[in-house]
Amino acid sequence: MPGRFFAIVNPAAGGGRCGKLAPAALERLRAAGVQLDVRETRAAGDATAFARDAQSTGTRNFLAVGGDGTAYEILNGIFPRAAQPAAGRCTLAFLPLGTGNSFLRDFYSEKGGMLAQRLERAITQGAARSCDVIRLRHSGGELFYMNLLTLGFAADAAEVANRYLKPFGYFGYTLSVLACLARLNRRAFPLRADGAAEFDRRRCLFLAFSNTKYTGGNMLIAPNADAFDGWIEYVRWGPIGRVGLLRNFPTLFDGTHVRHPMASRCGVREVEFSLDAAVNVTIDGESLRLKCERLDILPGALDVMV
Numbered sequence: 001m002p003g004r005f006f007a008i009v010n011p012a013a014g015g016g017r018c019g020k021l022a023p024a025a026l027e028r029l030r031a032a033g034v035q036l037d038v039r040e041t042r043a044a045g046d047a048t049a050f051a052r053d054a055q056s057t058g059t060r061n062f063l064a065v066g067g068d069g070t071a072y073e074i075l076n077g078i079f080p081r082a083a084q085p086a087a088g089r090c091t092l093a094f095l096p097l098g099t100g101n102s103f104l105r106d107f108y109s110e111k112g113g114m115l116a117q118r119l120e121r122a123i124t125q126g127a128a129r130s131c132d133v134i135r136l137r138h139s140g141g142e143l144f145y146m147n148l149l150t151l152g153f154a155a156d157a158a159e160v161a162n163r164y165l166k167p168f169g170y171f172g173y174t175l176s177v178l179a180c181l182a183r184l185n186r187r188a189f190p191l192r193a194d195g196a197a198e199f200d201r202r203r204c205l206f207l208a209f210s211n212t213k214y215t216g217g218n219m220l221i222a223p224n225a226d227a228f229d230g231w232i233e234y235v236r237w238g239p240i241g242r243v244g245l246l247r248n249f250p251t252l253f254d255g256t257h258v259r260h261p262m263a264s265r266c267g268v269r270e271v272e273f274s275l276d277a278a279v280n281v282t283i284d285g286e287s288l289r290l291k292c293e294r295l296d297i298l299p300g301a302l303d304v305m306v
Contacts, residue, residue, distance in 0.1 A: 010066030013098030051077025067098020152206035223255030238262030
């Protein structure tokens with residue numbers, strides 16, 4: 001039987017959809033024997049604070065009720081403490097009632113209510129898998145993620161989508177990509193992976209450092225990523241122009257963009273950056289400006305119910 005979960009609900013997720021659907025979904029879990037302690041967020045950062053406080057008093061099972069952003073905040077509440085062997089393993093389950101559920105696309109093709117029902121069954125069955133977590137160290141501290149980090153064009157597009165087009169969901173991200181073509185900026189993000197002798201200072205369209213395959217709900221940015229293999233999937237697309245990007249734009253949805261002559265991919269375990277200043281980044285759907293310093297992988301650091 002499933003144990004007790006601390007459910008953190010973001011009622012604003014999905015344009016308020018989560019707030020309407022969460023009570024019935026949580027009641028179904030209770031009826032199936034799942035014990036729940038529930039708190040609702042009211043502002044950005046609440047889920048992180050709630051998760052951190054709960055973990056400090058012994059809670060180890062968490063339920064993210066919302067979208068990718070809710071899960072990301074919870075993750076950053078239970079880490080870095082969860083990375084310490086003596087802290088005890090944590091489990092994260094999902095009720096996907098928000099706009100984006102990119103992490104779950106690796107495991108399910110369903111969307112909306114059908115996806116939520118599948119995850120309810122996963123919770124009641126109590127099956128969990130050990131999932132990798134990626135740690136980003138930056139000039140202001142550290143962050144943890146389960147989906148992906150992007151820099152360059154993809155991060156610029158996500159920033160536009162989150163600021164102006166979030167109510168449009170998956171379609172909003174596509175619109176933002178097209179809008180960013182007007183100010184296409186191909187630039188260098190100096191880095192070296194796995195202790196390479198020199199920093200890569202070539203210009204590029206975007207860089208992605210992924211734990212899972214999808215972003216923006218249905219863009220297959222990292223088709224070779226695997227959240228359970230102990231590797232960061234590093235995808236780089238060189239300085240392709242507007243016409244080339246438009247012509248190849250559909251390949252971002254089926255993963256064949258990695259076959260483009262200007263693209264490359266490989267599995268890495270750590271990445272060192274040498275940035276002069278903060279840049280736009282997207283990390284698990286959140287748009288931030290950060291001066292990235294280092295990425296590394298925490299293999300199997302979190303149990304997930306999928």
